[in-house]
Structures are given as structure tokens and as C-alpha cells.
Amino acid sequence: MKKRTSTIIVVILGGIGLCVAIPLGVNVYRDSTDPLKQEAREHGITNYYEKDGLLRDRIELDPAFRRIEAEVDAAANMELEARGLNKMGMGRFSIHEQFKKKILKEGYGIEWRSVVEMNPFVAID
Structure with a gap:
């Protein structure tokens, strides 16, 4: 049975407050058919892992x-x-x-996708 939940996550990263809100109309279910992964596929997002309920670039x-x-x-x-x-x-x-993305690309030649890019279906700031 699927259980609908709403999620607001607040995380402190290096002194930066990160507030994540799932926008209205996005259903979040935590079961074997995770819509987060379905959303990722629909947005062409691959090569990811999940941390704190968000998709992250696997290069991390x-x-x-x-x-x-x-x-x-x-x-x-x-x-x-x-x-x-x-x-x-x-x-x-x-x-x-x-x-950070610019520094990684220009200084280290690393193509990195931010948490914002990895989760276009979630409002993040």
C-alpha cells in the first residue's frame, strides 16, 4: 500500500542553509515503486545516488x-x-x-551536476 507524504527537509551544508520543499502536485511515496526514481527517468537524469531524500551526482x-x-x-x-x-x-x-560547478569544470575538468540540477522537480534553496 502506498502512503502519501509531504516532505520539507532542512540541511546545513558548510554554513549554507538548504531548504527543500516538494511542490504541490508532486506525490512522494516511499515504497518499492519510488516516484523519485521515476521522475529522474522522465527528466533524463542518470548516474545518480540518493542522499537525504534527494538525487545526487554519482561523481560525489x-x-x-x-x-x-x-x-x-x-x-x-x-x-x-x-x-x-x-x-x-x-x-x-x-x-x-x-x-562550485564552474570551479570544478574550469579548475579540475570535472563535469558535476548540482543537487538543484539533479532534482528539477523539487524546489530547492
């Missing part, structure tokens, strides 16, 4: 990625500060993720 599990992640997050935070966005409220997380 790579030991090489894990070694540089703290450094990249720090560089993204410095970019936020340099642009005067470090005290921004809503929208800060998404901008941080954009800076």
Missing part, C-alpha cells in the same frame, strides 16, 4: 572528488563573499552551487 562518491570538495566549497564561498552575496538569504545556495 569518487574518492578524488571527495579530496577536493572542501577546497572547492571554500573557493565557492570566497566567490560569494567577493561579490557581496555571502549574506544573501534565499537564492544563496543555488548561486553557491553555480560557482
